[in-house]
Amino acid sequence: MPKEEPTYPFCPDESKYEKLAKIGQGTFGEVFKARDKKGKVVVAMKKVLMENEKEGFPITALREIKILQVLKNDNIVNLLEICRAKATPYNRHKSTVYLVFEFCEHDLAGLLSNPQVRFNLAEIKKVMQQLLNGLYYIHSNKILHRDMKAANILITKTGKLKLADFGLARAFSDKLNRYTNRVVTLWYRPPELLLGERNYGPAIDLWGAGCIMAEMWTRSPIMQGNTEQHQLTLISQLCGSIAPDIWPGVDKLDLFTKIELPKGQKRKVKERLHNYVKDQYALDLLDKLLTLDPSRRVNSDDALNHDFFWVEPLPQDLNHMLSRHNKSMFEYLAPPRRRAPIHQQQGAPGGGPSAAPGGAGGPGGVRPTGHNPDQHFERIF
Amino acid sequence: MFATSSQLKCWLFSGETELAKHRSEANKAFIQTWRQDKTDEEVAKFFLTPSEERILSRQFEVVLRKFCSEFQPPMPKCVIGTALAYFKRFYVFNSTMDYNPKDIMLTCAYLACKVEEFYVPIGQFVKNLRGDREKFADAILSFELTLMEKLHYQLTIHNPFRALEGYIIDLKTRYKEIQNPEKLRKCADEFLDKSLLSDACLIFSPSQIALAAVKFGAAKEGISLDGYIRNKVLKTATEKEAENTLYQLRRVKAIVKSFEQTTREQAQGVQKKLDRCRNQENNPDSEIFKQKALDKLNEEDNVPAVKRAKLSNV
Numbered sequence: 001m002p003k004e005e006p007t008y009p010f011c012p013d014e015s016k017y018e019k020l021a022k023i024g025q026g027t028f029g030e031v032f033k034a035r036d037k038k039g040k041v042v043v044a045m046k047k048v049l050m051e052n053e054k055e056g057f058p059i060t061a062l063r064e065i066k067i068l069q070v071l072k073n074d075n076i077v078n079l080l081e082i083c084r085a086k087a088t089p090y091n092r093h094k095s096t097v098y099l100v101f102e103f104c105e106h107d108l109a110g111l112l113s114n115p116q117v118r119f120n121l122a123e124i125k126k127v128m129q130q131l132l133n134g135l136y137y138i139h140s141n142k143i144l145h146r147d148m149k150a151a152n153i154l155i156t157k158t159g160k161l162k163l164a165d166f167g168l169a170r171a172f173s174d175k176l177n178r179y180t181n182r183v184v185t186l187w188y189r190p191p192e193l194l195l196g197e198r199n200y201g202p203a204i205d206l207w208g209a210g211c212i213m214a215e216m217w218t219r220s221p222i223m224q225g226n227t228e229q230h231q232l233t234l235i236s237q238l239c240g241s242i243a244p245d246i247w248p249g250v251d252k253l254d255l256f257t258k259i260e261l262p263k264g265q266k267r268k269v270k271e272r273l274h275n276y277v278k279d280q281y282a283l284d285l286l287d288k289l290l291t292l293d294p295s296r297r298v299n300s301d302d303a304l305n306h307d308f309f310w311v312e313p314l315p316q317d318l319n320h321m322l323s324r325h326n327k328s329m330f331e332y333l334a335p336p337r338r339r340a341p342i343h344q345q346q347g348a349p350g351g352g353p354s355a356a357p358g359g360a361g362g363p364g365g366v367r368p369t370g371h372n373p374d375q376h377f378e379r380i381f
Numbered sequence: 382m383f384a385t386s387s388q389l390k391c392w393l394f395s396g397e398t399e400l401a402k403h404r405s406e407a408n409k410a411f412i413q414t415w416r417q418d419k420t421d422e423e424v425a426k427f428f429l430t431p432s433e434e435r436i437l438s439r440q441f442e443v444v445l446r447k448f449c450s451e452f453q454p455p456m457p458k459c460v461i462g463t464a465l466a467y468f469k470r471f472y473v474f475n476s477t478m479d480y481n482p483k484d485i486m487l488t489c490a491y492l493a494c495k496v497e498e499f500y501v502p503i504g505q506f507v508k509n510l511r512g513d514r515e516k517f518a519d520a521i522l523s524f525e526l527t528l529m530e531k532l533h534y535q536l537t538i539h540n541p542f543r544a545l546e547g548y549i550i551d552l553k554t555r556y557k558e559i560q561n562p563e564k565l566r567k568c569a570d571e572f573l574d575k576s577l578l579s580d581a582c583l584i585f586s587p588s589q590i591a592l593a594a595v596k597f598g599a600a601k602e603g604i605s606l607d608g609y610i611r612n613k614v615l616k617t618a619t620e621k622e623a624e625n626t627l628y629q630l631r632r633v634k635a636i637v638k639s640f641e642q643t644t645r646e647q648a649q650g651v652q653k654k655l656d657r658c659r660n661q662e663n664n665p666d667s668e669i670f671k672q673k674a675l676d677k678l679n680e681e682d683n684v685p686a687v688k689r690a691k692l693s694n695v
Binding site: 054055056057059062065066069070082084095097170171 | 382387491492495496498500502503521522525526529530534535536537
């Protein structure tokens with residue numbers, strides 16, 4: 001035995017836990033709520049899918065393990081241990097590995113899809129402050145998340161926010177890199193990835209943070225493209241035409257000439273979001289997060305210093321608001337959010353939960369339950 | 382960061398004595414499980430002794446390093462260092478009779494490639510091997526989870542290579558007494574390379590190993606770094622701490638230098654003995670292993686049928 005008790009005590013048998021409910025389904029496997037039979041501690045168990053893996057243990061899961069063993073922060077989901085279900089005839093001699101996490105009661109997508117859950121401005125500030133704080137921490141540790149979206153933002157019942165799902169995360173360097181650009185769920189994917197950039201950095205996560213911030217008011221993802229082309233069109237309609245004058249060097253990106261980009265679009269971030277967001281500081285921060293040129297997009301440090309967080313009303317803990325809700329809210333378990341994205345309700349009055357029925361917007365109008373079919377993953381790099 | 386790592390917490394041992402103790406416990410535990418009613422005399426004849434196990438594992442460390450250094454595409458140093466560190470960690474608490482070092486060695490290299498972001502698909506990986514490549518691939522993949530489990534999923538290895546770069550930069554910027562610190566690199570590299578075949582990575586921190594490499598690399602060039610170590614590296618250390626660090630550096634040197642190549646005859650003798658006493662359940666060539674794999678395959682064949690059946694119900 002090692003000298004001291006290791007942080008991840010030898011991978012105990014999975015039978016140590018009893019599964020209570022399935023709370024998530026992703027490309028990488030299922031997530032369960034489970035309870036430690038002895039200590040009665042409630043945890044979340046993420047199953048690592050080994051089927052279809054000709055290359056053995058998935059490198060993405062290896063990265064997740066490695067990264068989460070290093071990242072220890074209040075705003076990052078805490079990996080408790082790893083456990084293995086022994087190969088037996090009952091599981092077809094397949095040995096399965098589970099990552100065991102501390103349990104968080106809600107995810108942000110689940111909360112936003114419940115009209116009973118209302119965030120006031122000070123609470124939205126607290127959500128965004130914790131989210132940016134998590135990003136600041138991982139980026140200073142040279143890690144990219146690469147899958148920012150509301151469903152990957154967990155919130156405990158006391159209102160602590162945790163960035164979760166590091167299944168696409170990887171370490172980055174400041175050198176010239178060639179990473180895959182097939183990451184990030186389409187609706188949260190920044191323009192540089194959509195245009196084929198492979199040498200990208202932390203700015204990709206801040207675009208996602210911008211999308212999520214807007215969603216705190218709109219209550220559904222703001223740009224729900226069906227294809228990459230469509231997504232770029234929606235981005236251009238909101239953030240203005242993508243061109244070298246506002247984004248020097250964009251014409252050097254692989255897909256810039258190969259994809260049709262709307263021309264002559266004016267930037268309307270503040271104007272369009274004004275229907276939902278009345279706070280000027282919020283609009284200004286959103287404008288800075290949803291900056292097309294990644295080199296000019298605000299970083300997490302500067303975002304945290306933005307006046308939004310430092311003028312009244314100051315960020316306010318969520319525990320009081322959440323204490324009114326005693327049921328877990330996860331996107332996976334929630335009914336589809338029946339609100340059209342903002343690009344389908346131009347002119348529609350903001351606010352009020354009864355606005356714009358979802359069906360009107362066609363397939364993009366309703367957020368699918370469970371996992372998003374538009375997710376693009378690269379399993380190797 | 383090394384200071385908060387599982388390497389420091391769980392995988393550094395006090396010295397060769399402690400390592401020998403763990404290894405001999407693993408040896409004893411294996412024999413206890415498999416001796417049946419063999420007398421002590423028969424046990425000694427049939428099973429490997431702890432020192433025979435050491436001959437075997439050292440032999441395979443040499444083979445593993447050679448495999449890695451000839452690997453195509455060329456492996457970065459950190460992959461080699463990580464592969465060897467995995468191999469050494471594995472055999473601190475496991476017997477070579479339980480898991481054959483030949484299988485574990487390749488699995489260590491394959492896992493190290495993944496973890497160090499030097500990803501080589503399994504098909505390409507086994508092209509570096511002569512013989513039945515499909516069989517190698519199967520063996521590597523079937524031991525991967527076991528290896529990860531035995532490493533307690535602590536997969537991040539802090540190698541001394543980065544620390545060495547750090548010392549060279551530091552020498553260039555803070556110690557002008559040496560004109561061209563780059564000339565120490567060759568000897569220091571050789572020292573680190575040699576350290577891969579010793580237990581150094583199980584006893585010392587990467588920065589201690591790297592500092593020893595620079596110091597003894599310099600000594601070979603006829604340069605003394607005592608001034609640098611005393612006045613720069615250990616500037617803020619107490620007298621006691623400084624003494625201890627210098628003592629540790631001497632220990633690193635002694636352990637790295639103590640490496641003895643096992644002879645082919647020695648290793649072959651042990652191999653022969655191993656063929657009889659190894660755990661057949663973990664031997665990819667054994668009937669019992671094949672049966673298990675076959676069961677698994679048959680079960681898998683049934684899966685699509687079940688899925689189809691379900692679909693047709695819808």
